[in-house]
Amino acid sequence: MERSVIIAGFGGQGVILAGKILAQAGMDHGLEVTWLPSYGPEMRGGTANCTVVLSEEPVGSPIVDEPTDLVAMNLPSLDKFEPMVARDGTIVMNRSLIERDLERTDVRPYLVDVHPLAEEAGSSRAINMVALGAYLKATGVVPLEVVKGAMARMLEEGGKGKFVPMNEKALELGYEAV
Amino acid sequence: MGERKLMRGNEVIAEAAIRAGCECYFAYPITPQAELLEHMARNMPRLGRTFVQAESEIGAINMLYGAAAAGVRAMTSSSSPGISLKQEGISYIAGSNLPAVIVNIMRGGPGLGDIAPAQGDYFQATKGGGHGDYRMIVLGPSTVPEAGELTILAFDLADKYRVPVMILADGMLGQMMEPVELPDPVDPATLPKKDWALTGAKGRDPNIILSFDLDPEVLKQMNLVLQEKYRKIEDNEARYEEYQTDDADIVIAAYGTVARIAKTVVRRARAEGIKLGLFRPITLWPFPYEPLRELASRVKTVLTVEMSAGQMWEDVRLAVAERAETPFYGEMGGVVTTPKKILSEVRKYAR
Numbered sequence: 001m002e003r004s005v006i007i008a009g010f011g012g013q014g015v016i017l018a019g020k021i022l023a024q025a026g027m028d029h030g031l032e033v034t035w036l037p038s039y040g041p042e043m044r045g046g047t048a049n050c051t052v053v054l055s056e057e058p059v060g061s062p063i064v065d066e067p068t069d070l071v072a073m074n075l076p077s078l079d080k081f082e083p084m085v086a087r088d089g090t091i092v093m094n095r096s097l098i099e100r101d102l103e104r105t106d107v108r109p110y111l112v113d114v115h116p117l118a119e120e121a122g123s124s125r126a127i128n129m130v131a132l133g134a135y136l137k138a139t140g141v142v143p144l145e146v147v148k149g150a151m152a153r154m155l156e157e158g159g160k161g162k163f164v165p166m167n168e169k170a171l172e173l174g175y176e177a178v
Numbered sequence: 179m180g181e182r183k184l185m186r187g188n189e190v191i192a193e194a195a196i197r198a199g200c201e202c203y204f205a206y207p208i209t210p211q212a213e214l215l216e217h218m219a220r221n222m223p224r225l226g227r228t229f230v231q232a233e234s235e236i237g238a239i240n241m242l243y244g245a246a247a248a249g250v251r252a253m254t255s256s257s258s259p260g261i262s263l264k265q266e267g268i269s270y271i272a273g274s275n276l277p278a279v280i281v282n283i284m285r286g287g288p289g290l291g292d293i294a295p296a297q298g299d300y301f302q303a304t305k306g307g308g309h310g311d312y313r314m315i316v317l318g319p320s321t322v323p324e325a326g327e328l329t330i331l332a333f334d335l336a337d338k339y340r341v342p343v344m345i346l347a348d349g350m351l352g353q354m355m356e357p358v359e360l361p362d363p364v365d366p367a368t369l370p371k372k373d374w375a376l377t378g379a380k381g382r383d384p385n386i387i388l389s390f391d392l393d394p395e396v397l398k399q400m401n402l403v404l405q406e407k408y409r410k411i412e413d414n415e416a417r418y419e420e421y422q423t424d425d426a427d428i429v430i431a432a433y434g435t436v437a438r439i440a441k442t443v444v445r446r447a448r449a450e451g452i453k454l455g456l457f458r459p460i461t462l463w464p465f466p467y468e469p470l471r472e473l474a475s476r477v478k479t480v481l482t483v484e485m486s487a488g489q490m491w492e493d494v495r496l497a498v499a500e501r502a503e504t505p506f507y508g509e510m511g512g513v514v515t516t517p518k519k520i521l522s523e524v525r526k527y528a529r
Contacts, residue, residue, distance in 0.1 A: 034356050059356070059438075060439065060441035063514055065517060
């Protein structure tokens with residue numbers, strides 16, 4: 001079984017970090033993983049995205065033209081990637097910023113009001129963890145506890161250990177919102 | 179082997195170089211290989227080794243020339259336009275019979291190009307971007323773990339043959355992360371002795387390292403020594419991987435990240451009944467002509483796929499020599515090919 005997710009949004013919404021945490025957790029969970037960021041000019045203020053592939057087999061292509069899943073944090077990302085998602089795929093969408101509904105009817109949509117939940121966790125900056133929590137519940141690709149552990153380790157290694165409890169809360173709130 | 183860690187290709191190449199005993203690293207920053215330089219900047223001084231952010235790529239390659247002449251394991255890295263600037267130095271290093279490692283994390287060209295992944299520097303790397311009759315071993319990693327393994331191999335081959343060795347990867351491999359298990363650091367005592375190096379002539383005759391002689395007969399002899407070495411490398415060092423080629427009708431020839439994308443294509447094509455395989459050169463020079471020729475005599479089609487206008491394609495056609503049809507599909511300018519695009523090309527040649 002192979003899952004591939006594109007996590008996309010504005011620069012600053014934390015989509016690159018969310019993808020790294022998911023990839024790290026996937027590896028911790030015993031899966032083969034790849035993480036591929038967009039690193040072009042779009043990183044500078046425009047939209048950013050990364051692609052994570054999680055598989056029980058060695059990963060072939062790290063670049064995905066038919067992702068099984070999409071986490072869209074803003075409208076440009078939904079516009080760009082919605083048509084690519086595989087049939088019966090999963091789309092987690094940031095309802096706080098995206099007013100339109102999905103055009104696709106052959107995917108499983110999860111519309112999450114991400115921003116109030118991030119505020120409830122302690123900061124609007126935790127929207128990425130809310131969305132990741134929702135994605136984990138929607139797909140079951142990696143257990144929540146494994147992701148919490150990966151997140152805590154990565155933040156601590158980056159000298160940001162004090163933000164771990166808030167991000168744990170955000171993951172939980174996202175998880176429960178689905 | 180150490181623990182399994184999630185690391186970027188750029189960081190893995192840097193860390194593997196450190197573990198291979200790289201004592202000196204010289205470079206000038208450029209996207210998309212910046213993390214390689216950053217990893218060296220953080221770690222080389224801490225280990226008591228030499229890190230220099232040079233004033234230019236030309237400065238860096240000539241520092242590499244000097245360090246190699248002094249007999250230490252040394253490396254430089256850059257991306258396409260920066261590698262172009264290093265060509266004169268690479269020719270001097272080759273002409274002087276020196277071991278050195280050069281990393282090219284390719285981006286779109288020609289000219290200033292862009293910063294997206296590309297494979298447009300194959301000709302430059304494998305056919306001689308600098309002047310004169312020289313060769314350089316060129317290694318094309320396809321995955322992040324392999325980038326680490328081939329970096330260590332690069333230092334070993336450079337020392338073994340006293341030649342420059344290039345790691346030729348693209349921006350995607352440099353930027354992406356994948357789990358790796360890094361090897362234990364090599365014990366410097368186990369490295370080959372370099373009695374030719376410039377280490378100070380006190381108590382011995384001086385060593386002289388030059389790529390120069392005004393007497394054509396002498397320079398011819400120096401060239402013959404190089405050529406003899408290159409034949410030995412061709413005979414012993416060609417490396418490649420075949421994937422699902424046993425019963426294949428069609429084979430994709432691809433290297434680097436395109437080859438791993440093609441592995442996904444092989445699985446998808448087989449799911450729809452197309453007998454597709456993959457031939458992946460690991461050494462781009464020496465190119466594995468003989469194994470590809472043998473494979474070509476058993477298949478109908480060898481489809482070359484590159485992120486270039488068709489550079490390795492020329493070596494594929496030399497190898498296949500009309501034993502099979504040899505179409506080409508490529509993307510340029512930093513546009514990355516995808517499994518869907520390759521599969522639609524493959525379908526054109528399926529019966």
